Amino acid sequence: MNPFVTFRISLASLGANKLRSGLTLLGIVIGVSAVISLMAIGQGVQQSITSRIESLGTNLIFVQPGESVQQGGLGGGAGSAATLTLEDAYALEDPVFAPAVKAVAPEIRANGQVTAGRNNTFAQIIGVTPEYSEVRNAPVEQGEFIAQGHLNNYSQVAVLGQTIKETLYGNRDPVGQPIRINGRQFEVIGTLESKGGGFFGNQDNQILVPITTAYYRISSQRTTHGEISVDSINVQMPDIGVMDEGMMQVATVLRLRHHITSEDDFIITNQQDTIETLQETTNTFVIFLGAIAGISLLVGGIGIMNIMLVSVTERTREIGIRKAMGAKRRDILVQFMSEATLLSLGGGAVGVLAGASVAQLLSGQPLLGNSPLETSFGWDIALLALGVSAAIGLFFGIYPAMRAASLHPIDALRYE
Amino acid sequence: MDLQPATIELKDVTKIYRMGDIEVGALRDVSVSIQAGEMVAIMGASGSGKSTMMNILGCLDVPTSGAYLLEGENVGQLGDNRLAEIRNRKIGFVFQTYNLLPRLTALANVELPLLYGNGHDRRRRAMTALSRVGLADRVSHRPTELSGGQQQRVGIARALVKEPSIVLADEPTGNLDSQSTEEVMAILQDLNHREGLTVIIVTHEPDIAAATRRVITMLDGRVVDDHTLE
Ligand SMILES: Nc1ncnc2c1ncn2[C@@H]1O[C@H](COP(=O)(O)OP(=O)(O)OP(=O)(O)O)[C@@H](O)[C@H]1O
Ligand SMILES: [Mg+2]
Numbered sequence: 001m002n003p004f005v006t007f008r009i010s011l012a013s014l015g016a017n018k019l020r021s022g023l024t025l026l027g028i029v030i031g032v033s034a035v036i037s038l039m040a041i042g043q044g045v046q047q048s049i050t051s052r053i054e055s056l057g058t059n060l061i062f063v064q065p066g067e068s069v070q071q072g073g074l075g076g077g078a079g080s081a082a083t084l085t086l087e088d089a090y091a092l093e094d095p096v097f098a099p100a101v102k103a104v105a106p107e108i109r110a111n112g113q114v115t116a117g118r119n120n121t122f123a124q125i126i127g128v129t130p131e132y133s134e135v136r137n138a139p140v141e142q143g144e145f146i147a148q149g150h151l152n153n154y155s156q157v158a159v160l161g162q163t164i165k166e167t168l169y170g171n172r173d174p175v176g177q178p179i180r181i182n183g184r185q186f187e188v189i190g191t192l193e194s195k196g197g198g199f200f201g202n203q204d205n206q207i208l209v210p211i212t213t214a215y216y217r218i219s220s221q222r223t224t225h226g227e228i229s230v231d232s233i234n235v236q237m238p239d240i241g242v243m244d245e246g247m248m249q250v251a252t253v254l255r256l257r258h259h260i261t262s263e264d265d266f267i268i269t270n271q272q273d274t275i276e277t278l279q280e281t282t283n284t285f286v287i288f289l290g291a292i293a294g295i296s297l298l299v300g301g302i303g304i305m306n307i308m309l310v311s312v313t314e315r316t317r318e319i320g321i322r323k324a325m326g327a328k329r330r331d332i333l334v335q336f337m338s339e340a341t342l343l344s345l346g347g348g349a350v351g352v353l354a355g356a357s358v359a360q361l362l363s364g365q366p367l368l369g370n371s372p373l374e375t376s377f378g379w380d381i382a383l384l385a386l387g388v389s390a391a392i393g394l395f396f397g398i399y400p401a402m403r404a405a406s407l408h409p410i411d412a413l414r415y416e
Numbered sequence: 417m418d419l420q421p422a423t424i425e426l427k428d429v430t431k432i433y434r435m436g437d438i439e440v441g442a443l444r445d446v447s448v449s450i451q452a453g454e455m456v457a458i459m460g461a462s463g464s465g466k467s468t469m470m471n472i473l474g475c476l477d478v479p480t481s482g483a484y485l486l487e488g489e490n491v492g493q494l495g496d497n498r499l500a501e502i503r504n505r506k507i508g509f510v511f512q513t514y515n516l517l518p519r520l521t522a523l524a525n526v527e528l529p530l531l532y533g534n535g536h537d538r539r540r541r542a543m544t545a546l547s548r549v550g551l552a553d554r555v556s557h558r559p560t561e562l563s564g565g566q567q568q569r570v571g572i573a574r575a576l577v578k579e580p581s582i583v584l585a586d587e588p589t590g591n592l593d594s595q596s597t598e599e600v601m602a603i604l605q606d607l608n609h610r611e612g613l614t615v616i617i618v619t620h621e622p623d624i625a626a627a628t629r630r631v632i633t634m635l636d637g638r639v640v641d642d643h644t645l646e
Contacts, residue, residue: 001531009531016519321515324476325574326504326532328497409476413515 001331010339013311021343024307028347028392029354031297032385036355036377038293041362042286044375049282053275055137055195059102059240061247061270063092063233063254066263082229083265086211088257089129089233097253100246102238105135106230108214114207115180116168123164124206125181127214127230135236138203143175143190150210156186156217162194163204181207184217243270300347301392308340308400319404320412333405340397341390348389352382422485423582423614424450424473429482431468431637442468444637445482452581455608455615457625460634466618467586469634473616474507474584475499487581504533508575510585510604514567516559516574522546523555526573533578545573549603565596572603582614583607589624601627 014021065083089106092098108127113120132138133145140159150157158179165174174188186209195203209218215228237246247268254266312319319332359375431443442465450456458466471477472484475491478499484491486502494502503509516525526542546552549569559567568588575583585604589597605627608615617624625631633641 002535005531012519317515318517321517322528322532323500324474324503324509324515325529326500326578328500328532330497331532410471413476413511 001327001334006334006338007342009335010342013315013339014342017311020307024303024343025347025350027300027303028297028344028389029300029351031293031300032348032351032389033354033358034293034296035290035388036352036381036385037358037362037375038289039286039381040355040359040375040377041373042282042289044359044363044373046279046282046286047376048374049278050275053271053278058271058275059237059243060135061235061237061243061250061268063088063235063250064231064267064269066265066267083258084230084233086215086228086230088254089230091253091257092233092235092250094253097256098246098249100237100242100249101235103131103135103236105129105132105234105236106211107132107232107234108211108219108229109231110214110218110220112182112207112218114164114168114182116174116177119168121164121167123161125214125218126206126208127211127219128208129211132208132234135234138195138208139193141191141193142173143188145190146208146210151212154213154216155210156184156213157189157210158186159190159192159208160188161192161204161206164207165191181209182218240272243272297388297392301344301396304340304343304393305396305400307343308336308397309403311339312336312400312404315404316407316412316415319407320409320415323407323409324413329405332407333401336401336404337394337397340401341393344389344393344396345386348386351389352385355385356382422449423452423454423487424448425483425485426469426472426479427483427485429469429472429479429484431465431472431477432480441637443472443479446637446639448632448639448642450614450616452614453608453612454630455605455628456617456630456632457628458616458618458632458634459620459622459625460640464634465637466634468637470584470586470616470618473582474509475502501533504529505578506581508572508578508580508583510568510571510575510583510588512587512590514559514564514571514591516567516570518559521556521558522551522562522570522573525559525570526577528574529578541577542573545577546570548576549573550599563596564592565599568592568596568600569603572600576607580613582616584616586618587620588617589619589621597621597624 063084084106086106089104092101092104106129110125110127112123112125114123128146129151130145130147133140141162143159145159146157149155158181160168160174160179168174168179169177174191177188179186179188192204192206192208211230212228235246235250237243247270251264251268254260255264258265322332356377359377362373363375365373426446426448429443429446430441433440433442446465446469458469460466468477472479475486478484478492478494482492486506491499491502517528520528523539523542523546526545527538530538530541543552543555546555549572551566551569551573554562554566554570557566559570562570568591571588583604588604589600592600601624604615604617607613615628617628619625630642630644632639
């Protein structure tokens with residue numbers, strides 16, 4: 001029997017029971033659109049997380065204080081000890097011991113109340129060096145960035161993130177305006193470009209000040225030897241290729257400086273590791289979502305099988321007539337298989353459209369923090385979904401079709 | 417006449433239906449031979465095995481034992497696919513209950529056998545067959561929109577469309593009034609006389625049997641009488 005005729009007969013048979021076919025179709029539509037939209041959302045989340053982290057620079061490594069071993073057994077948690085100093089940071093720029101290092105940007109973090117005129121807000125205050133702007137990819141929008149002179153003089157100057165600027169000054173130009181940070185008078189010298197909500201806290205809700213000022217005027221932490229301690233050191237490499245080498249060199253320099261013989265009092269991590277770990281996590285998450293949606297697809301498949309079994313029973317006599325007229329087993333098998341596949345493929349196609357629309361609707365909606373979700377929907381997903389729905393039709397259609405094909409012509413003709 | 421090769425030859429054909437422990441001998445050692453171009457009536461009481469014999473003649477079923485030679489080929493040995501091909505090419509069925517597909521138009525019903533096997537020119541051939549039974553003006557009617565007699569004529573057109581050599585009609589007029597019965601019988605006779613088709617009709621009505629030249633009578637699965645009128 002030629003395929004076109006088979007297709008026409010199948011369409012006519014399905015059309016004879018429009019409501020029933022429609023409801024069966026709906027089962028697949030729901031399954032496929034659930035899979036598609038959840039996958040699109042999952043991939044979107046994954047992509048925005050990855051790109052957010054990548055926007056910080058993939059060629060970064062982070063040095064943070066480790067557990068302090070000098071405190072005699074009662075060590076704090078990671079990052080709790082004040083083991084890293086500004087001097088450590090500068091030492092990492094050494095071209096002899098750490099030739100792979102391109103730039104170093106130490107930082108001190110604190111939280112504080114900031115006030116300008118009648119407006120006030122709560123912000124993260126970061127003490128930085130001039131290198132921070134380049135290393136952490138934080139370009140200035142208006143005014144200027146913190147300079148070496150500010151560090152030398154412990155200048156009370158600040159560079160504002162977008163959110164802070166808008167909260168405190170609205171549309172006014174903040175450069176040159178006074179600002180109070182934890183009660184102290186500072187002067188705004190610049191603002192940063194907006195970066196959107198970050199995965200590690202909102203980067204627009206930050207105020208940058210000279211690291212020396214942060215240490216002496218804002219932070220409460222003090223070292224025993226009068227050195228300036230830092231909360232973390234960002235180390236930039238020229239490219240990803242020398243990451244491992246760079247990490248080794250940084251570790252060596254710090255061990256020498258800290259006279260370490262056994263356990264390190266610092267922790268080195270890098271951006272790439274973070275991305276990979278996160279990707280693994282989100283991958284699992286996406287697969288998990290997909291699996292849950294897949295279950296509804298399975299239920300849709302069972303719906304097809306159910307309705308095909310009913311159809312075979314109802315059309316027993318038709319099968320008998322067709323067989324008497326010369327239809328072979330294969331003709332009957334192909335006909336019922338094509339009906340099942342048509343149902344599942346039709347459902348799949350509608351489901352792809354529905355899923356894509358849902359993904360499109362959700363695209364740009366704030367889901368993670370206050371950053372817009374970028375759902376991703378590709379033709380690969382669509383084709384995969386169509387393939388899977390065709391497979392579901394074939395899988396759940398084969399048993400009813402085989403039952404139809406193997407009916408004895410006389411029994412089928414005699415069926416009431 | 418005996419010199420002609422038999423189109424249909426049943427040799428000691430037995431058909432046993434098994435229902436649990438009970439065996440029903442629907443046909444017992446039936447031997448019949450029918451020449452090409454004969455018109456035969458099969459009569460007999462209800463349950464005597466007429467339909468069973470027709471099913472075997474039509475290759476819808478195979479004998480439990482014995483041989484059925486159709487145009488010299490032993491059909492009892494064939495597989496499902498070959499049997500389907502033979503039904504499609506050589507045999508036209510006419511049923512008591514018409515067995516038309518209710519969703520399809522008269523034309524589409526007649527096209528049905530052409531969907532399987534060699535099926536070029538379907539529309540034209542189906543139209544020709546419908547004209548042959550006088551229903552050229554009813555092509556797009558569905559079975560429910562036709563009278564019983566008309567439905568049976570669609571059934572005959574469907575049996576003819578593949579130009580078979582044998583037409584098997586199991587009580588073709590069983591559900592029809594006398595007017596329609598005459599029309600249907602006229603068509604069947606015409607097929608036999610003018611086109612030389614082998615026509616086998618199962619019937620309970622002596623009138624109809626009288627329209628044929630040969631009557632085979634069955635009882636309890638056996639042929640008890642087989643005579644040819646001059
Ligand atoms: N599928 C079957 N299973 C079991 N027994 C059957 C089956 N088909 C027919 N029989 C039995 O075989 C015998 C012959 O049946 P058949 O249908 O050939 O009779 P018939 O001569 O056509 O009768 P009628 O004139 O009522 O149509 C009956 O006793 C019937 O009960
Ligand atoms: Mg019968």
